[in-house]
Amino acid sequence: MQKPRFKWHILVFLAPAVLVYTAIMIFPLFNTLRLALFSEVDQVRVFVGLENFRTLFGDPNWSEQFWNALGNNFWFFFIHMLVQNPIGIALAAILSHPRLRYAALYRSAIFVPTILSFVIIGFAWKLILSPIWGIAPDMLKAIGLKSLYAPWLGKEEYALTTLALISVWQFVGIPLMLIYAALLSIPEEVLEAGEVDGITGAAAFWKIKLPLILPSIGIISILTFVGNFNAFDLIYAAQGALAGPDFSTDILGTFMYRTFFGFQLQLGDPHMGSAIATAMFGIILIGVCIYLFGIQTRLRRYQF
Amino acid sequence: MLAGAAAAEVTLTIESWRNDDLTLWQDKIIPAFEAANPGIKVKFTPSAPAEYNAVLNSKLDAGSAGDLITCRPFDASLALYEAGQLADLSDLDGMANFSDVAKSAWQTDDGAASFCVPMASVIHGFIYNKDAFAELGIEVPATEAEFFAALEKIQEDGNYTPMAMGTNDQWEAATMGYNNIGPNYWKGEEGRLALIAGEQKLTDPAWVAPYATLAKWGAYLGDGYEAQTYPDSQNIFTLGRAAIYPAGSWEITGFNAQADFEMGAFKPPVQNAGDTCYISDHTDIAIGMNAKSPNAEAAKTFLNWVGSSEFASIYANALPGFFSLSNHEVAMEDPLAQEFVSWRGECESTIRSTYQILSRGTPNLENDTWGASVAAIKGTKSPEDLGAELQSGLASWYAPQQ
Known part of the structure; x- marks a missing residue:
């Protein structure tokens, strides 16, 4: 027997991706984790161990902001789970209906906002909702509901929910597409077999289709989770780095940005910024682990 | 004589975040200075406002920064002075033309050393x-x-x-x-x-x-x-x-x-x-000298000129709303700007x-x-x-x- 030859071509093909990924993802990630353990004293970088984390969680000046941002982040995520994903699933179910006309048109129209820049989305919605030039107050007036209008983005109690809904509007195309693909992959035979047993219409969706697309819903949930906890752009584009009013829209991303790069008279502190980034990394890691080991392994998969 | 003049020819480079003011510098301020000071050429090289602090810091660290440095007020410039990158200008003659409030944004906390010549306030x-x-x-x-x-x-x-x-x-x-x-x-x-x-x-x-x-x-x-x-x-x-x-x-x-x-x-x-x-009457912009500038003498000449009434008049009229911080009487044409600046005579000035x-x-x-x-x-x-x-x-x- 001849010893199998070492397959050099595998290395060659892997190399570009591994190198690029290492250079722009893995190295910066670990360097950020490392930076979180340092601080600057008299213009010299010194190792301080976990001191930055003690400040972040122990000093009320920092911890209040951190918990506020984390709480806002959970609310942001909650709104997405509550609104974006059910709407995405419902739209996908409607679009996958074989007798729906112009399905491709609707699909594209709903997906288009996803590819727009956050800056455009933030700016456009700020204008739409503007109390001065916006069309939202006028539209409400036209149907006699002007009293429902409020300057939502400027009110502490509404601003975060408003931004979360804008983000939902932007990204509802993603669950739509994934669920749509999953629904299309359900074989006709399964549905027909159900029909023979008397399961049609809405019952077919709840009893046959939904269980079959559960793994996709799981994937969407975890994508939403990671996306929301890394969110930054929309809040920054719409409300600025101070995430007003009164930090009511401050999420971990804007908190990290402000700390790392500084803002107005606040000088940037890369080390505290890295500590926050590390905390974000930890939160996302825990969330993903809960999903992978707690939920995904229990989902039943069906092979056709 | 000719050789001497040629050897004395120096070029000063100015770092700034005011890229909006590029034409003002090129068309008005620099020609006026060069006409009065033959032998010194000046180049105005601004960068984008949001990047200025970062760009300037890396240039200063690398030793490639210009001779003259436009100063942000307070801590950003103070840090540069403490790192030895901005020169001490307390003894500059032109400094005599500014009040203590005007200088406060570019001084050490105890007021002992001034390191930028105030240009304008809002x-x-x-x-x-x-x-x-x-x-x-x-x-x-x-x-x-x-x-x-x-x-x-x-x-x-x-x-x-x-x-x-x-x-x-x-x-x-x-x-x-x-x-x-x-x-x-x-x-x-x-x-x-x-x-x-x-x-x-x-x-x-x-x-x-x-x-x-x-x-x-x-x-x-x-x-x-x-x-x-x-x-x-x-x-x-x-x-x-x-x-x-x-x-x-x-x-x-x-x-x-x-x-x-x-x-x-x-x-x-x-x-x-x-x-x-x-x-x-908030101090907003000033100009200082790179401590490692090889053209320190020429740079000081320029900074003294920034303290002159000629500079104050050119700057304040080209940018109504940015008022000279010097003690010179500056005649401004814009009526709204005149109204603002007239309060200096009636009220006490302070900063934020x-x-x-x-x-x-x-x-x-x-x-x-x-x-x-x-x-x-x-x-x-x-x-x-x-x-x-x-x-x-x-x-x-x-x-x-x-």
């Missing part, structure tokens, strides 16, 4: 629509009572939004609100320096009362001011939809171009007729209370003042609570306040 006050005031028969208010009476009258008439300001971007509330009207309460420099020295607290009536006054503004800012942005406010005013605009003088150029009605300006109203008035020293720590006093001013206008927190919050934040890191 003055706060209120710009108003003269046509609207004439139409409603309103006199320019001098006291707070008159000010609120005027707002009330405009409100009643209903044709104009009384005052154009929003709280969405937050900084206007602090910069054009709190630090605009505040100096009349804390008596300008007296209160500001006492706060830095720890002799006054942010819970003192002088520091809390401006929040109580701001709380009365909310009713006059127009519908939905909570979500109104800074550009929204500018547009509302220049479109003639609002009567009063809490302003910084930097708005003058833009407003002159946009508004087709006549504008006037009035200073922050005092509490009682006859009180001494105080204005925020949060800028020197007090915004060095965490929590950042300037950022917190933004939030506090917004909360005051919206009425979400009482002035006393705001004062107490700011004081405890400041005291948590600033020793003289502990």
Whole structure:
């Protein structure tokens, strides 16, 4: 027997991706984790161990902001789970209906906002909702509901929910597409077999289709989770780095940005910024682990 | 002689974030300087405002920065001086032309060393629509009572939004609100320096009362001011939809171009007729010398010239709203700018209370003042609570306040 030859071509093909990924993802990630353990004293970088984390969680000046941002982040995520994903699933179910006309048109129209820049989305919605030039107050007036209008983005109690809904509007195309693909992959035979047993219409969706697309819903949930906890752009584009009013829209991303790069008279502190980034990394890691080991392994998969 | 002149020819390079001013420098300032100082050439090389601090720091570290460096006020420049990158200019002849307040933004905390020559300041006050005031028969208010009476009258008439300001971007509330009207309460420099020295607290009536006054503004800012942005406010005013605009003088150029009605300006109203008035005459821009510049002599010549009345006159007229900080009499053509600058003769000047020293720590006093001013206008927190919050934040890191 001849010893199998070492397959050099595998290395060659892997190399570009591994190198690029290492250079722009893995190295910066670990360097950020490392930076979180340092601080600057008299213009010299010194190792301080976990001191930055003690400040972040122990000093009320920092911890209040951190918990506020984390709480806002959970609310942001909650709104997405509550609104974006059910709407995405419902739209996908409607679009996958074989007798729906112009399905491709609707699909594209709903997906288009996803590819727009956050800056455009933030700016456009700020204008739409503007109390001065916006069309939202006028539209409400036209149907006699002007009293429902409020300057939502400027009110502490509404601003975060408003931004979360804008983000939902932007990204509802993603669950739509994934669920749509999953629904299309359900074989006709399964549905027909159900029909023979008397399961049609809405019952077919709840009893046959939904269980079959559960793994996709799981994937969407975890994508939403990671996306929301890394969110930054929309809040920054719409409300600025101070995430007003009164930090009511401050999420971990804007908190990290402000700390790392500084803002107005606040000088940037890369080390505290890295500590926050590390905390974000930890939160996302825990969330993903809960999903992978707690939920995904229990989902039943069906092979056709 | 010829060889000597050729050898003496030096070129000075200026680092700046004012890329808006490129043509002003190239067409006016540099030719005027070069005409008076043959043998010295000057190059103005600005970078984008948002990148300036980072670009400058890396250039200074690499030794490739220009001879002259445009200085941001306070801590950003102080850090450069302490790192030995900006030269000490305390002995420069031109420095004699500036007052202590003017120099305060570019000095060590004890005031012993100055490292940048002040170029310009911005003055706060209120710009108003003269046509609207004439139409409603309103006199320019001098006291707070008159000010609120005027707002009330405009409100009643209903044709104009009384005052154009929003709280969405937050900084206007602090910069054009709190630090605009505040100096009349804390008596300008007296209160500001006492706060830095720890002799006054942010819970003192002088520091809390401006929040109580701001709380009365909310009713006059127009519908939905909570979500109104800074550009929204500018547009509302220049479109003639609002009567009063809490302003910084930097708005003058833009407003002159946009508004087709006549504008006037009035200073922050005092509490009682006859009180001494105080204005925020905020130090904004200066110029210093790279400590490692090989052309130190020529650079000093230039800096001395920046302290001259010729420079002051060119700069102030080309950029109405950016006022010379020197003691020279500067004749300005723009009527609105003249009005702003005339207050210097009637009132005491001070700078924004949060800028020197007090915004060095965490929590950042300037950022917190933004939030506090917004909360005051919206009425979400009482002035006393705001004062107490700011004081405890400041005291948590600033020793003289502990």
